[in-house]
Amino acid sequence: MKRSVIDILDLSVDELNGLMDTAEDIIANPDDYADSCRRKKLATLFFEPSTRTRMSFEAAMYELGGNVLSMTDAASSSASKGESVADTARVISCYADIIAMRHPKEGAALVAANNATIPVINAGDGGHCHPTQTLADLLTIRREKGSFSGLTVGLCGDLKFGRTVHSLINALSRYDGVRYVLISPEELKLPSYVKEEAIKPRGIPYEQTESLEDAMPSLDVLYMTRVQKERFFNEEDYLRLKDSYILDPAKMALGRQDLIVMHPLPRVNEISVAVDRDPRACYFKQVLNGKYMRMSLILKLLEEAAS
Ligand code: CP
Numbered sequence: 625m626k627r628s629v630i631d632i633l634d635l636s637v638d639e640l641n642g643l644m645d646t647a648e649d650i651i652a653n654p655d656d657y658a659d660s661c662r663r664k665k666l667a668t669l670f671f672e673p674s675t676r677t678r679m680s681f682e683a684a685m686y687e688l689g690g691n692v693l694s695m696t697d698a699a700s701s702s703a704s705k706g707e708s709v710a711d712t713a714r715v716i717s718c719y720a721d722i723i724a725m726r727h728p729k730e731g732a733a734l735v736a737a738n739n740a741t742i743p744v745i746n747a748g749d750g751g752h753c754h755p756t757q758t759l760a761d762l763l764t765i766r767r768e769k770g771s772f773s774g775l776t777v778g779l780c781g782d783l784k785f786g787r788t789v790h791s792l793i794n795a796l797s798r799y800d801g802v803r804y805v806l807i808s809p810e811e812l813k814l815p816s817y818v819k820e821e822a823i824k825p826r827g828i829p830y831e832q833t834e835s836l837e838d839a840m841p842s843l844d845v846l847y848m849t850r851v852q853k854e855r856f857f858n859e860e861d862y863l864r865l866k867d868s869y870i871l872d873p874a875k876m877a878l879g880r881q882d883l884i885v886m887h888p889l890p891r892v893n894e895i896s897v898a899v900d901r902d903p904r905a906c907y908f909k910q911v912l913n914g915k916y917m918r919m920s921l922i923l924k925l926l927e928e929a930a931s
Contacts, residue, residue: 626929628737628744629921632755632791637798643924644763647916654687660923661690667720669712669736670747671698671727676889676911677747677756681724684918693720713740722926724756724918743925751785751852757888758791759921760914764906765796765845767913768884772799778839780807780869781849781894783814788888789849790818797822804830805839809868811861812851836869840878846871848887848894872896879904886910 629635635643650657666685670678682692693716695701703712709727713736716723725736726747733746733753748754762772769775777796783789783806793814796802804823806814813832823830833839840846851866870893871885879885887895887907899905 625931626741626743627925628733628740628746629755629925630733630737630744630746630749631753632758632795634755639924640759640762640795643759643917643920644766646920646923647763647913650916650919657688657919657923659689661685661688661926664688664690664722664926665693665720666690666922667693667695667716667723668747669695669716669723669725669727671703671725671732672748674726674747676914677726677754678724680911680915681745681747681756681918681922684915684922687915688919688922690721690922709735710739712736713744717741721929722922743929745921745925748787751787751790753791754787754888755791756914756918756921757788758795759917760910761788761792761847761886761888762795763913763917764886764910765884768906768909769844772796773801775801775844776803776805776842777845777847778805778807778836778843779814779847779849780836780839780871782812782851782865783808783849784812785852786849789814789847792847793818794822797826797828802828804828805843806830806832807834807836807839807869808832809834809865812865812868836871836875837878840875840883841880843879843883846879846883846885848885848891850887850890850892850894867893869894870896871899873898873902876902876904 668678685692717740722743724745724747730750730752733749737744883904884906
């Protein structure tokens with residue numbers, strides 16, 4: 625049966641664990657999966673820029689033995705003539721077996737899923753959700769820390785517009801024993817709906833601070849984020865806030881030896897390149913884990929569509 629993934633909450637905790645288990649098996653036995661999607665086609669519809677998400681979806685499909693149809697730029701598609709997302713989804717359903725779509729508008733992926741006859745994966749819709757980045761994040765945390773239980777997770781930077789933060793909180797909050805330190809300027813605080821829906825009903829401990837230095841010693845995981853320039857209404861606010869946090873070796877010295885540092889990338893200034901040499905920096909491992917988790921998700925949704 626056709627099924628789409630728009631929000632990380634579309635996947636149960638058992639399914640998240642299963643996707644991570646499959647990803648681990650793909651990592652250990654890649655040849656076993658080399659023909660899994662033979663004669664299947666993935667359409668990547670990206671109405672907003674991307675490097676990692678689009679290319680990792682495409683690499684994932686190729687490594688599963690499938691093919692890819694790629695729309696990398698809305699300006700070169702019929703969206704520029706006014707074609708709706710709904711019609712685009714209907715049309716692409718005639719050519720491909722599964723869609724990965726990124727769009728600047730919140731809710732666009734849901735519109736596509738409601739109109740496509742094939743599974744749709746949300747590859748980022750405005751400031752709303754980015755579920756496959758969360759799959760990459762979960763696998764990275766599980767591989768580096770062993771489990772999610774008992775972890776203090778610091779989320780730092782643009783917690784207001786950062787869709788990866790919203791999706792990660794929605795996922796991690798379903799595992800026992802997590803607590804959060806929310807590190808942001810006042811204007812970029814986590815939206816209250818995320819707190820009300822994901823954190824407070826489960827009684828998850830959290831604190832809010834503007835000081836990364838104060839938070840550092842308590843953290844098991846530090847998730848840095850870029851200030852989302854493309855979501856600001858005026859440039860002046862962006863320029864004032866863009867360098868609110870810069871993680872550098874001096875701040876890393878305040879962190880635990882077993883801290884892991886994550887970032888969905890792209891980074892701008894918020895992590896100094898000198899931190900890349902620190903063994904606690906995990907953001908490039910996250911990139912690779914994203915490809916394996918996208919392989920795992922494509923396999924699952926195509927298997928379900930065939931059943
Ligand atoms: N992390 C992420 O979504 O990166 P891209 O914008 O390059 O896809």
